[in-house]
Amino acid sequence: MALYHTYRPQTFADVVGQEHIVKTITNQIASGRVAHAYLFSGARGLGKTTTARLIAKAINCPKRKAGAFEPCDACDSCQEIRGSRAIDVIEIDAASQTGVDNVRENIIESARFQPTKSPYKVFIIDEAHMLSTSAFNALLKTLEEPPEHVVLILATTEPHKIPDTIISRCQRFDFKKVAYDTMKQHLEMIAKAEKIKVDADVADRIINKSDGCVRDAVSLLDQIMATGEKHITADAASLVLPTARVDETLRFVRSLILKNAAD
Ligand SMILES: [Zn+2]
Known part of the structure; x- marks a missing residue:
């Protein structure tokens, strides 16, 4: 479920x-x-x-x-x-x-x-x-x-x-968008119940990305948990939540492709 x-x-x-x-x-x-x-x-x-x-x-x-x-x-x-x-x-x-x-x-x-x-x-x-x-x-x-x-x-x-x-x-x-701290507590409650540890920077990115929407935040956590990791670090979460460096790399690759296409 x-x-x-x-x-x-x-x-x-x-x-x-x-x-x-x-x-x-x-x-x-x-x-x-x-x-x-x-x-x-x-x-x-x-x-x-x-x-x-x-x-x-x-x-x-x-x-x-x-x-x-x-x-x-x-x-x-x-x-x-x-x-x-x-x-x-x-x-x-x-x-x-x-x-x-x-x-x-x-x-x-x-x-x-x-x-x-x-x-x-x-x-x-x-x-x-x-x-x-x-x-x-x-x-x-x-x-x-x-x-x-x-x-x-x-x-x-x-x-x-x-x-x-x-x-x-x-x-x-x-209904209002859920505040940062409230969302954080909710994710902590789920992590505890699921017996996993979520690093603070991962929780931070989940909360920011979900923009006050509980369903999105929990779904993101769900996707990250699907990796099977019990300790969710930024690396473990990188497929679902690309780190800034991956984002940069993707942007760079895209710009190369566009440049090639233009040439
Ligand atoms: Zn009843």
Whole structure:
């Protein structure tokens, strides 16, 4: 299994670097004031879908105590959501289902019926900005009068493409790029769990290259770990993260090739 999936947060405490969002949402869950519609915006790989699944897990977890916000992460409901096979948590990839017919069938019609075995039906719409105008219009009616048992979570990397009428009916949260130190701690946690040592200069380059995106940082570490080294030095990582010298050499070779081509 990819490292990113292994270390995907399964509780709110594990979410990396989105404290402002986690605080508000966990307060809502603990006090039973979860909104019917959310809009999660921000760059890819920051945890929008992960957070959406955590909300679904928490509000549908029968073991969650009154006033608490964390899902138990052990009951059937939590396990089903973790494995993406919960019947009442519907994930829709708007990039491949842009049309109004899909939205009617998979969201609007489905939302009318009670959940099968959970308190809430949760719809997670990824890449929501890809929906067609007529699909958004159809969705608007559900957002205006959401059934009591429905929570809709729209996730998007391009919020400016979402109609204002939709945005105004959602609680909006902007996911931020993860700060350097937070990312460093996260990589250290994974390295420790995987029983490997990552040299500081390698960690530094992973963090800089991933530019605040947790998924990219963990994927880079995953690729480097594929070499099988238990102690990851700049040399061991050089195939995935070329050192400055390799970069220079490549540039030099390229310039020679271009020069030859010009001659
Ligand atoms: Zn549970």
